[in-house]
Amino acid sequence: MEKRKKFIINFLYFAIIIAAVFLALQFALTLLFPFVAALFIAYILKHPIRFVSEKTRLPRRLVAVLMVLIFYGTIGTFLVLASIRAFSFISDLVQQLPQIFRIYVNPVLGDLFVELERALEQADPTILDTVDYLWGQFMQSLRSLVSNLSLSSMEAISGIASSLPMLFIKLVLMVVSTFFIAMDYDRLTAFCMRQLNGWARDIFLQVKQYVVGTLFVCIRSYALIMSITFAELFLGFTLFRIDFALLLALCIAVFDILPVLGTGGIMIPWAVITAILGDYPMALKLIGLYIFITIVRNIIEPKIVGSQIGLHPVVTLVSMFAGVQLFGAVGLFGFPIGLSLLMHLNRTGTIKIFRLSDNEDSDSSDGSIKPPANEEE
Numbered sequence: 151m152e153k154r155k156k157f158i159i160n161f162l163y164f165a166i167i168i169a170a171v172f173l174a175l176q177f178a179l180t181l182l183f184p185f186v187a188a189l190f191i192a193y194i195l196k197h198p199i200r201f202v203s204e205k206t207r208l209p210r211r212l213v214a215v216l217m218v219l220i221f222y223g224t225i226g227t228f229l230v231l232a233s234i235r236a237f238s239f240i241s242d243l244v245q246q247l248p249q250i251f252r253i254y255v256n257p258v259l260g261d262l263f264v265e266l267e268r269a270l271e272q273a274d275p276t277i278l279d280t281v282d283y284l285w286g287q288f289m290q291s292l293r294s295l296v297s298n299l300s301l302s303s304m305e306a307i308s309g310i311a312s313s314l315p316m317l318f319i320k321l322v323l324m325v326v327s328t329f330f331i332a333m334d335y336d337r338l339t340a341f342c343m344r345q346l347n348g349w350a351r352d353i354f355l356q357v358k359q360y361v362v363g364t365l366f367v368c369i370r371s372y373a374l375i376m377s378i379t380f381a382e383l384f385l386g387f388t389l390f391r392i393d394f395a396l397l398l399a400l401c402i403a404v405f406d407i408l409p410v411l412g413t414g415g416i417m418i419p420w421a422v423i424t425a426i427l428g429d430y431p432m433a434l435k436l437i438g439l440y441i442f443i444t445i446v447r448n449i450i451e452p453k454i455v456g457s458q459i460g461l462h463p464v465v466t467l468v469s470m471f472a473g474v475q476l477f478g479a480v481g482l483f484g485f486p487i488g489l490s491l492l493m494h495l496n497r498t499g500t501i502k503i504f505r506l507s508d509n510e511d512s513d514s515s516d517g518s519i520k521p522p523a524n525e526e527e
Contacts, residue, residue: 172476183320184320184321184323184324184327185323185324185327187324188323188324188325188327188328188331189327189331191218191221191324191328191332192218192328192331192332192335193335195214195217195218195221195332196332196335198217199213199214199217199332199335202217210333211333211334214329214332214333214335215329215332215333217332218325218328218329218332222325222328353495356495356498357491357495360490360491360494361487361491364487364490364491365483365487368455368483368486368487371454371455372407372455374454375447375450375451375454375455376403376404376406376407377403378446378447378450379402379403379406379413379443379447380399380400380403382439382442382443382446383398383399383402383403383413383439383443384396384399386435386439386442387399390432390435390436390439401416402416402417406443406447412444412447413440413443413444413447414440414444417436417437417439417440417443418437418440420436421433421434421436421437421440424436451466451467451470452464452466452467452470455470455486461486461489461490461493465489466486469485469486469488469489470482470485470486472485473485473486
C-alpha cells in the first residue's frame with residue numbers, strides 16, 4: 151500500500167512538471183520569443199566575444215557591440231540579397247506564365263478536348279446530357295474555387311500586412327535585447343546562478359551541458375541526413391539529364407529539413423506539372439525518385455538521430471512525430487533531445503524514472519529525485 155501511494159505521488163509530481171513544461175513551451179515561449187532568441191544569439195557569440203576581447207585587449211562591452219553588429223549585419227545582408235533574388239525569380243516566372251501556358255499547357259488541353267469530342271460523338275444521347283450536366287457543375291465549382299482562392303489570398307495578404315508592425319516590434323526588441331545581454335552576459339548568468347541552491351545548480355549545469363552537446367549532435371545528424379538526400383537528388387537529376395541538377399538538388403535538400411513539407415513539397419507538384427505538360431516518363435521518374443528518397447529517409451532518420459543522441463530508433467520516431475504534432479519544427483528537435491536528457495539524468499542517478507535493467511532495485515524505479523548525499527535535507 152505504501153509503495154502504491156508513493157508511486158501515485160511521484161506520478162502526479164512528474165505529470166505536473168511535464169504539464170508546466172508544456173505550458174511554458176506552448177505559451178510563455180511564444181510571448182518571450184524575442185528575448186529567448188536574443189539570449190540564444192548572445193550565447194552563441196559568447197566565446198567569439200571573449201576570444202576577441204582577450205586577444206585585442208579591448209573592453210568586453212565594446213567587443214560585444216561590434217560582434218552583435220557584425221552578426222546582424224551579415225544576417226541582414228544575406229536576407230536582403232536572398233529576398234531580392236527570390237522576388238526577381240518570382241517576377242520573371244509570373245511574366246513567363248502566359249507564354250508557358252500558350253506553348254505547353256494549351257496544346258495539351260486542346261488535344262484532350264479533341265479526343266473527348268470524338269468519344270462523345272459516338273456516345274448515347276443520355277450520356278451526353280449527363281456529361282453536359284457534370285461539365286456545368288464542374289465549371290460552377292471551378293468558378294467558386296477561384297472566387298474562394300481570391301478571397302483567401304486577400305485575407306492572407308491582409309493578415310500578413312496587419313502582422314508586420316508586431317513583427318517589426320519583436321525584431322527590434324530581439325536586436326536591442328541581444329546588445330544588452332551580450333554586453334552583460336557574465337553578470338546576468340552569474341546573477342541567475344546565485345538564485346539556485348547547490349543541488350539545483352548542479353542539476354542545471356548538468357542539463358545545460360548535456361542539452362547544448364545534444365543539440366549540436368542533433369544538428370550534425372540532420373546535416374548528415376541532408377547530405378544523403380542531396381546526393382540522392384543530385385544523382386537522380388543527373389541520370390534524368392535535368393538542367394541545373396546541382397542547384398536544384400541543394401535547394402530541395404534544404405527544403406527537405408522542414409517538417410510536413412519536405413521533399414514532397416517540391417517533387418510532387420513538379421511531377422504533376424510535368425504530367426500535365428505531357429512528359430509522362432519524366433513525371434514517373436520524379437515520383438519514383440521521391441518515393442525512393444522518402445523510404446530511405448524514413449529508414450535512416452530514426453537510426454542516425456537515435457544513435458547520435460542515445461535513443462532507440464522506434465523511440466526517436468515516436469518522439470519526433472509527437473513533437474511535430476505539438477510544436478512543429480521546434481518539437482521535431484526538442485522532443486528527442488528532451489527524452490534523451492531524461493535518459494541521461496536517469497543513467498547518472500540524478501533522477502529515477504525508468505528501470506533500465508532487471509537487476510535494479512525496485513526502489514530505484516519509483517520515479518524519485520534524489521539530491522547528492524552530501525546535500526543537507
